Amino acid sequence: MEENIVTLVDEEGNEVKFEVIMTLEAQEKEYAILMPLEDNGEEAYIFRIEEQEGGEYSIIPIENDEEYENVVAVYETLMQEEGLE
Template structure:
């Protein structure tokens, strides 16, 4: 695994290697760090890559990262989606 990848464990305990698409900080919901990622080799019904996002909660004992927490606030999800969509639009140009 390289530094641009993370391993996500789903609700069934299955591990999924994921490419990190982007990370960013926002103070809009309390100065949080977010990560947008895509499980490698997993696609939706249209054949497009699957994207997901999470909050990165720093681990005080681990300087390299932390743990991921779900985004449970609908307004927070909308903010992450808006930023991601803007990023994707810019890359298509």
């Protein structure tokens, strides 16, 4: 399952490993839900996935509250649908 692990660098320059919980689409953009591997808490992080030149991908923190709320709403809807099956 190593392919679901990404490493990001925080503000202090520390490498932090995250598990990709899921990816989803909201308003025609792709997002990744990431959970820190080291943190036993339940707080997940949402990042926008952007394709760069050459087929590389970057994950960008969401800084817009409205965009964040839209992604959370899509995520919650998906979780509710999963629970009904």
